[in-house]
Amino acid sequence: MNLTEKIISAHLVSGKMKAGEEISIHIDQTLTQDSTGTMAYLQFESMGIDKVKTYKSVAYIDHNTLQSGFENADDHAYIQSVALKHGISVSKPGNGICHQVHLERFGVPGMTLLGSDSHTPTGGGIGMLAIGAGGLDVAVAMGGGALYLTMPQVVKVELRGSLRKNVSAKDVILEVLRRLTVKGGVGKVIEYCGEGVKSLSVPERATITNMGAELGATTSIFPSDNVTKAFLRAQGRESDYVPMRADPGARYSDEIVVDLNELVPLVACPHSPDAVKSVREAGKLKVDQVCIGSCTNSSYLDMMKVASILKGKRVHPEVSLTISPGSRQVLTMLAENGALADMISAGARVLECACGPCIGMGQSPKNNAVSVRTFNRNFYARSGTATASVYLASPETAAFTAINGYLTDPLDCPPIDDIKMPKQFLINDNLILNPADFSEVEVVRGPNIQPFPQHKALADTVSGEVLITLEDNITTDHIMPSNSKLLPYRSNIPYLSDYCLQPSDPTFAGRAKEKNGGFIVAGANYGQGSSREHAALVPLFLGIKAVIAVSFARIHRDNLINNGILPLEFTDASDYAKLSQGDELVIEDARAQVATGIVRVKNVTKDYTFETRMPLSDRLQKIMLAGGVLASLAD
Numbered sequence: 267m268n269l270t271e272k273i274i275s276a277h278l279v280s281g282k283m284k285a286g287e288e289i290s291i292h293i294d295q296t297l298t299q300d301s302t303g304t305m306a307y308l309q310f311e312s313m314g315i316d317k318v319k320t321y322k323s324v325a326y327i328d329h330n331t332l333q334s335g336f337e338n339a340d341d342h343a344y345i346q347s348v349a350l351k352h353g354i355s356v357s358k359p360g361n362g363i364c365h366q367v368h369l370e371r372f373g374v375p376g377m378t379l380l381g382s383d384s385h386t387p388t389g390g391g392i393g394m395l396a397i398g399a400g401g402l403d404v405a406v407a408m409g410g411g412a413l414y415l416t417m418p419q420v421v422k423v424e425l426r427g428s429l430r431k432n433v434s435a436k437d438v439i440l441e442v443l444r445r446l447t448v449k450g451g452v453g454k455v456i457e458y459c460g461e462g463v464k465s466l467s468v469p470e471r472a473t474i475t476n477m478g479a480e481l482g483a484t485t486s487i488f489p490s491d492n493v494t495k496a497f498l499r500a501q502g503r504e505s506d507y508v509p510m511r512a513d514p515g516a517r518y519s520d521e522i523v524v525d526l527n528e529l530v531p532l533v534a535c536p537h538s539p540d541a542v543k544s545v546r547e548a549g550k551l552k553v554d555q556v557c558i559g560s561c562t563n564s565s566y567l568d569m570m571k572v573a574s575i576l577k578g579k580r581v582h583p584e585v586s587l588t589i590s591p592g593s594r595q596v597l598t599m600l601a602e603n604g605a606l607a608d609m610i611s612a613g614a615r616v617l618e619c620a621c622g623p624c625i626g627m628g629q630s631p632k633n634n635a636v637s638v639r640t641f642n643r644n645f646y647a648r649s650g651t652a653t654a655s656v657y658l659a660s661p662e663t664a665a666f667t668a669i670n671g672y673l674t675d676p677l678d679c680p681p682i683d684d685i686k687m688p689k690q691f692l693i694n695d696n697l698i699l700n701p702a703d704f705s706e707v708e709v710v711r712g713p714n715i716q717p718f719p720q721h722k723a724l725a726d727t728v729s730g731e732v733l734i735t736l737e738d739n740i741t742t743d744h745i746m747p748s749n750s751k752l753l754p755y756r757s758n759i760p761y762l763s764d765y766c767l768q769p770s771d772p773t774f775a776g777r778a779k780e781k782n783g784g785f786i787v788a789g790a791n792y793g794q795g796s797s798r799e800h801a802a803l804v805p806l807f808l809g810i811k812a813v814i815a816v817s818f819a820r821i822h823r824d825n826l827i828n829n830g831i832l833p834l835e836f837t838d839a840s841d842y843a844k845l846s847q848g849d850e851l852v853i854e855d856a857r858a859q860v861a862t863g864i865v866r867v868k869n870v871t872k873d874y875t876f877e878t879r880m881p882l883s884d885r886l887q888k889i890m891l892a893g894g895v896l897a898s899l900a901d
């Protein structure tokens with residue numbers, strides 16, 4: 267067996283491990299973060315379960331830490347109280363980004379982790395099968411329910427050799443993205459192996475598995491070996507070490523070889539993580555802003571590399587450099603060894619250990635700016651400035667660029683000092699609250715928490731207008747934008763609904779309301795990116811009955827089904843171009859058609875009928891007919 271199959275078989279609850287078939291697996295650990303967490307806990311509460319049934323569940327507060335009104339702080343109070351009441355540990359604001367902290371303090375090789383955040387696969391860096399999902403799936407897992415998923419194909423990425431000086435783990439994943447694209451990983455797990463693995467530390471492996479989310483993959487995973495053991499020992503958790511690797515001769519659906527020696531520094535150009543070029547090819551672009559951090563590149567190792575580049579230098583006068591260390595552990599260690607002082611004296615603006623600018627929580631660049639970021643997503647308008655051009659690069663590229671003021675190839679710069687992984691990390695869990703220390707917790711609910719939209723059983727006749735036609739690769743940042751003005755309303759769907767699809771068409775929400783809902787039509791890979799259920803809940807609130815697309819991203823398709831919106835795929839992709847905004851569509855006998863997996867849609871305006879596919883297991887058919895998971899649980 268390959269490593270993925272080994273972990274799945276040890277957790278299999280139902281189904282056969284045959285690619286494409288529905289299976290369900292037991293979940294050992296869960297994580298939530300605050301921007302998806304409020305919804306997840308409201309849903310968890312509605313299930314009426316007293317205590318979580320997982321081995322470990324953690325509620326992180328790391329996204330909405332910009333408290334520009336009472337909303338975020340109220341949400342934090344809700345999350346903290348509801349979590350402690352139900353046996354869930356809490357990582358308080360300031361403790362760090364969920365994925366970085368989870369890797370440091372809780373990740374266990376061979377375990378399964380389900381998180382209400384698409385970058386949960388970061389845990390694959392420590393040999394976990396770590397999967398991102400909508401909050402509802404996480405709520406079910408917290409209650410002891412299995413996670414249902416399609417058995418993925420497993421792709422082997424063989425790493426050969428080792429990285430040259432100034433070339434980074436980020437360049438490895440950018441190379442994989444260049445080859446496979448943002449839809450190349452859909453339905454797949456990316457499993458890393460080969461002699462090159464041992465040259466990469468756990469945080470470097472985690473950079474690679476983290477950004478595997480941008481491939482659309484179910485998850486990515488590295489073996490657990492002596493490097494993993496040393497990392498766990500340095501975190502004071504050697505007893506959590508379990509060696510894990512694929513059997514010799516294990517089978518894979520596909521194989522890719524990446525020669526680490528040959529890699530050069532790469533950059534993802536606007537507005538897609540797969541628009542990858544070499545830094546050299548991208549040219550010496552004048553840069554206005556550099557942001558270092560995010561769950562992809564904010565480990566101790568990354569920060570030390572950045573500090574060693576900045577030491578004794580000055581940030582270019584026309585550049586604004588921000589640095590967000592990934593966790594309080596990292597920040598404290600930088601403070602103690604002097605690296606933080608090197609960053610500050612060079613002119614860096616040091617931010618809180620949180621997601622920050624990655625999700626548009628501050629630091630939106632100026633109009634038409636060029637911003638180089640070590641993050642994982644450069645989707646249109648995600649920075650909060652629609653006219654800005656965001657490039658994704660390694661910490662090395664970012665730091666040299668900040669000094670020079672133009673996009674700089676680290677291979678043209680002096681080799682950076684050797685940074686060793688610490689033998690012992692600084693362990694201080696003061697900002698982690700454990701439920702055992704709290705009794706009699708009362709759940710605190712601020713006025714910002716509004717009930718979520720009502721799920722209605724699927725009607726027999728589904729009809730409405732095509733409200734919008736969209737291109738390929740529409741992200742959840744298009745469907746439900748997030749920035750410092752909108753994130754505080756993650757528990758207020760009516761408020762958010764006015765901003766649905768705003769980056770694509772600011773008139774969409776108004777038209778949807780006026781027409782009482784209708785259909786969304788889209789190209790391939792609709793809903794890529796975040797796990798935010800809001801990208802389904804808000805359309806549900808607006809009365810969207812179905813999305814007809816050439817294809818869907820995994821988490822978003824699950825979120826649509828969980829919320830009773832039909833995810834229909836054109837059987838013949840050429841039918842996509844025949845539909846126009848304003849066309850009147852009707853699906854007759856919708857309930858009966860769900861069982862067949864084929865749904866015929868009549869275009870009344872243009873007088874023809876076309877066929878769509880919606881292959882659903884018996885379980886999912888029941889959910890679809892009931893109008894969503896919560897409705898089906900109540901049935």
Ligand code: MIC
Pocket residue numbers: 301302329382383384385625748795796797798
């Ligand atoms: C993101 O990177 O887009 C987020 C913000 O972390 C999301 C979660 C969210 O939308 O709250 C994700 O990746 O799932």
Ligand code: SF4
Pocket residue numbers: 329363383385560561562620621624625641642
């Ligand atoms: Fe936070 Fe950005 Fe990572 Fe999402 S991608 S979890 S917003 S740091």
